[in-house]
Amino acid sequence: MKKIKNSMKIKILLLFVLITLTNCEKDNYLDSSDLELISQRQNILFNSFKKDFTLKNFKNNFIKNNLQVN
Numbered sequence: 001m002k003k004i005k006n007s008m009k010i011k012i013l014l015l016f017v018l019i020t021l022t023n024c025e026k027d028n029y030l031d032s033s034d035l036e037l038i039s040q041r042q043n044i045l046f047n048s049f050k051k052d053f054t055l056k057n058f059k060n061n062f063i064k065n066n067l068q069v070n
Contacts, residue, residue, distance in 0.1 A: 030038075
């Protein structure tokens with residue numbers, strides 16, 4: 001009987017901990033304005049990279065001779 005009581009106490013405690021942890025989780029969703037801002041920043045970086053990506057930027061002759069830039 002004592003084992004059953006202890007087992008039930010442990011199960012109830014674990015259930016309480018599980019419920020508490022589940023309820024404390026924060027939903028971290030980005031709204032559309034955040035996504036749009038991130039997209040704009042990525043586009044700026046990508047365009048900058050495309051503009052500055054030339055063979056002159058490479059010092060290694062192997063890369064200069066074998067890299068094809070469109």
